[in-house]
Amino acid sequence: xxxxxxxxxxxxxxxxxxxxxxxxxxxxxxxxxxxxxxxxxxxxxxxxxxxxxxxxxxxxxxxxxxxxxxxxxxxxxxxxxxxxxxxxxxxxxxxxxxxxxxxxxxxxxxxxxxxxxxxxxxxxxxxxxxxxxxxxxxxxxxxxxxxxxxxxxxxxxxxxxxxxxxxxxxxxxxxxxxxxxxxxxxxxxxxxxxxxxxxxxxxxxxxxxxxxxxxxxxxxxxxxxxxxxxxxxxxxxxxxxxxxxxxxxxxxxxxxxxxxxxxxxxxxxxxxxxxxxxxxxxxxxxxxxxxxxxxxxxxxxxxxxxxxxxxxxxxxxxxxxxxxxxxxxxxxxxxxxxxxxxxxxxxxxxxxxxxxxxxxxxxxxxxxxxxxxxxxxxxxxxxxxxxxxxxxxxxxxxxxxxxxxxxxxxxxxxxxxxxxxxxxxxxxxxxxxxxxxxxxxxxxxxxxxxxxxxxxxxxxxxxxxxxxxxxxxxxxxxxxxxxxxxxxxxxxxxxxxxxxxxxxxxxxxxxxxxxxxxxxxxxxxxxxxxxxxxxxxxxxxxxxxxxxxxxxxxxxxxxxxxxxxxxxxxxxxxxxxxxxxxxxxxxxxxxxxxxxxx
Numbered sequence: 001x002x003x004x005x006x007x008x009x010x011x012x013x014x015x016x017x018x019x020x021x022x023x024x025x026x027x028x029x030x031x032x033x034x035x036x037x038x039x040x041x042x043x044x045x046x047x048x049x050x051x052x053x054x055x056x057x058x059x060x061x062x063x064x065x066x067x068x069x070x071x072x073x074x075x076x077x078x079x080x081x082x083x084x085x086x087x088x089x090x091x092x093x094x095x096x097x098x099x100x101x102x103x104x105x106x107x108x109x110x111x112x113x114x115x116x117x118x119x120x121x122x123x124x125x126x127x128x129x130x131x132x133x134x135x136x137x138x139x140x141x142x143x144x145x146x147x148x149x150x151x152x153x154x155x156x157x158x159x160x161x162x163x164x165x166x167x168x169x170x171x172x173x174x175x176x177x178x179x180x181x182x183x184x185x186x187x188x189x190x191x192x193x194x195x196x197x198x199x200x201x202x203x204x205x206x207x208x209x210x211x212x213x214x215x216x217x218x219x220x221x222x223x224x225x226x227x228x229x230x231x232x233x234x235x236x237x238x239x240x241x242x243x244x245x246x247x248x249x250x251x252x253x254x255x256x257x258x259x260x261x262x263x264x265x266x267x268x269x270x271x272x273x274x275x276x277x278x279x280x281x282x283x284x285x286x287x288x289x290x291x292x293x294x295x296x297x298x299x300x301x302x303x304x305x306x307x308x309x310x311x312x313x314x315x316x317x318x319x320x321x322x323x324x325x326x327x328x329x330x331x332x333x334x335x336x337x338x339x340x341x342x343x344x345x346x347x348x349x350x351x352x353x354x355x356x357x358x359x360x361x362x363x364x365x366x367x368x369x370x371x372x373x374x375x376x377x378x379x380x381x382x383x384x385x386x387x388x389x390x391x392x393x394x395x396x397x398x399x400x401x402x403x404x405x406x407x408x409x410x411x412x413x414x415x416x417x418x419x420x421x422x423x424x425x426x427x428x429x430x431x432x433x434x435x436x437x438x439x440x441x442x443x444x445x446x447x448x449x450x451x452x453x454x455x456x457x458x459x460x461x462x463x464x465x466x467x468x469x470x471x472x473x474x475x476x477x478x479x480x481x482x483x484x485x486x487x488x489x490x491x492x493x494x495x496x497x498x499x500x501x502x503x504x505x506x507x508x509x510x511x512x513x514x515x516x517x518x519x520x521x522x523x524x525x526x527x528x529x530x531x532x533x534x535x536x537x538x539x540x541x542x543x544x545x546x547x548x549x550x551x552x553x554x555x556x557x558x559x560x561x562x563x564x565x566x567x568x569x570x571x572x573x574x575x576x577x578x579x580x581x582x583x584x585x586x587x588x589x590x591x592x593x594x595x596x597x598x
Contacts (some may be wrong), residue, residue, distance in 0.1 A: 007405040044072040056456045063459075085589040097403065115400050130290075130338065134269035134281055136412035138225040140337040145222050148261065151195065152223045156237035166431060166438055177247045178256045185209050185216060213259035220245060221263050228265070228415050229340055231348070242422055242482055243440065249425040261422060265416070268334045275326035280317060280334075289313035290338040292346060298308040345409065351495035352405035356398065358502065359540065362533050365394045373537045377545045383568075385546035386557060388466070395542045396466040400562045403458045404491050410454060411488070417446040418481035422449075434476040443474045444481040454557065467557030477560050487563055493590050494566050497582070498539060504585035505532050517584055525578070535578050543569035 042055045048070040053061065055271070060071050098533070135446060161180045165173070189212075193200030203212055220241065227238045234241075247253055248261045280286065295307045314335060318328035367375035368390045375393040377384040388396055409413065413426040421427060421444040429442035452470050459465050468572045472478040478487065509528040518528055525531035546556045548568035570590045573579060 009097075028287075037125050043075040047073065048073045056452055059456055059459070060452075063465070126287045127284070130286060131269070131281040132279070132340070133340065133412070134272070134334075135267055136416050137268045137337055137341045138228045138412070139266040139268055139271055140229070140333055140340055141222065141226055142333070147195070148192075148219050149222050149226055151188060151191040152219050153234060153237050154191060154224075154243075154459060155184055156234075156240050159240055160185050162239045165247065166243070166440070168438070169430070174250070174252050174256065174399060177250075177253050181244060181248060181253075181257060181261070182209060188216070188219065208258075210258040216259070216261055220261055222497040223440065224419065225265050227596070228412065229337075229344060239482065245470055246422055246429070246440075249423055251425065265419065268337050271330065272326075272334055275323070275330065277321050277323065277326045277331070280321045280331065283317065283321075285313045285317055286335070286338070289317055289335050290342065292339060292342040294346075341412070343429050344411075347407060347496070348411065348489075348492040349405055349408040351492055353400050354499050355495055356401050356405070358536055359394070359401070361397060362536055363394060365398075366391055373533055375537065375540050377541055379546075381550070382542065383545065383547045384542075392466050393541065393544070395462075395464055396557070397544050399462045399465060400457065400544060402462055403455065403559070404488070404563075406454050406490060407488050410450070410572065411485075412486075414447060414450055415485055417450050418444065418485045421446050421481040429480065431478070433477070433478060439479040439483070441468055441476070442480040444484065447481045447484055448473045449558075468559075468561075470558040470560075472558065472560040489558070490567070491563070494543075494570055497587055498535070501535065501582050501585045501587065502532055505581070520584070521581060524580075531578060531581060535581070538578070539569065542572075 006162060020318050043052050044055065044058045046058065047054050049067075053072075053077065058072055062068055062072065152348070154555050159180070161184065164175055164180050189200070189204050195205060209216070219471060223234065223238070223241050227234050245261055254260065269278060269281070272280060288309055291306075291310065291511060293303060293310065295303050314332065317335065318331050321331055321481040322328040363369075363373070364374065368376070374390050375388075376390045377386060377388050377393055379385055379387045422442070427443050427445075429440040431438055431440045434441070448471065451473070455469060455471065459469070473484060474480065478484050505521065508515050508521070513519065521531050525534060546561060546565055548561070548564035573582065573590075
């Protein structure tokens with residue numbers, strides 16, 4: 001730290017060139033690797049069952065029925081090391097909900113409240129939260145890494161790896177795997193040589209694939225890291241990449257291949273810790289330097305003020321913590337990566353918050369305002385497979401959106417767990433016909449433990465639970481961890497277009513003079529407010545009715561079935577009476593352009 005540490009107000013008021021140049025590093029280095037540890041558990045003893053239970057299992061087993069009357073006694077056990085499964089349990093929100101004053105002082109005390117999930121003043125918990133979350137935040141790619149990413153995408157695009165390997169045929173499958181992996185490496189080598197002749201010549205002249213093990217590990221890690229931060233990218237290529245790496249971990253394949261293709265994903269915390277500057281995350285200025293600036297509802301002057309404050313905070317951190325081992329560019333890259341995390345949360349998780357707000361604002365949890373706005377569903381009517389009263393359906397929708405919100409909030413942690421499960425050599429997969437083609441069915445214990453911990457946390461938060469709490473993992477519905485991650489990455493693709501349409505209607509309702517759109521909506525649906533409620537009522541009824549399959553194992557009220565029902569609603573959007581409003585708002589599809597809009 002600098003010899004004379006400036007206050008937060010001094011930093012935000014000062015110009016970049018006024019910052020002190022003196023700094024020092026005293027924090028010792030720690031080993032930079034990812035270890036597999038068991039999920040943290042508190043234990044309780046049931047006097048009736050005469051058995052010890054962890055908190056998650058004990059709560060689920062004793063939640064209903066006669067066991068609900070059992071007496072559980074907390075056991076005093078040593079607290080285990082925190083791990084991937086519950087590390088980000090201190091739920092928090094992105095920086096865009098922060099309430100700043102127009103004056104400079106409003107941003108000088110920006111910190112974070114883990115309980116409320118909002119940036120506030122007078123709290124020092126942001127440092128602890130971001131230090132833990134940084135263990136799962138992938139490092140933003142450099143310009144050179146982006147060049148390699150384009151080469152990897154091009155090579156995977158022309159590769160037919162899964163077409164050649166994941167088929168039922170006689171013959172030596174191991175040799176097919178090795179041949180396809182070597183073919184992809186050969187394509188990559190040729191592309192690197194074509195894009196940069198000197199670099200390619202240095203890498204591949206008179207050398208075998210085994211001699212370039214580090215290069216291939218690096219380029220495959222770049223692809224995995226990029227996909228985590230950008231779920232909408234590499235939609236076809238990522239599956240090939242992960243299945244290729246999964247096969248390369250088999251002992252017989254690895255021996256024939258002659259080199260390893262795997263290295264840990266670079267995260268913000270791992271990079272800072274390896275350079276002995278992980279303590280930078282505890283600085284209160286990190287909250288200012290990484291917050292996402294959203295222009296909605298702010299004046300131009302206020303936005304410019306926030307930008308200037310962010311730039312000054314960023315410059316201060318780079319100057320104060322840069323060392324010979326850790327240059328300022330690396331610190332800047334790590335801070336930008338944390339900012340990317342906030343953008344990820346705003347795009348993927350915040351739509352759940354908005355839909356929860358719409359649900360609470362427009363519907364009474366106890367009774368419906370009218371028949372057209374009733375959320376009640378009946379099995380067999382309009383494709384529904386569940387029967388719920390208005391009150392039950394309200395709670396069912398509320399808890400589902402709350403669970404999706406928590407899963408997306410911890411998506412980086414879940415993705416790291418999925419990466420570990422997929423690439424663990426001890427978890428062999430079976431090529432199985434699941435009814436939707438051949439899939440790799442593989443156990444995923446780390447993802448299962450993390451998902452159940454999140455489910456348990458959500459159940460405690462919402463109180464009453466309606467429907468099943470079954471999580472499909474490693475079966476015909478969700479064959480492996482890759483499919484689990486892919487399913488819940490689609491939540492934002494479903495909710496974002498609906499939120500955009502509702503905001504589109506709100507913007508026209510707020511216009512001082514009636515617009516052509518508002519006149520059309522009023523003529524067809526009575527009023528803009530009524531149109532909004534009709535859209536919401538139909539979504540909350542039909543997207544959460546257990547539809548989407550012909551049996552209760554594949555659909556229904558289970559955790560996976562709730563998402564199946566939502567996709568089924570999306571597939572029938574063209575038949576809805578309010579579809580013309582979606583088109584007026586620019587909607588092109590739930591899998592179209594940015595947020596489904598052109």
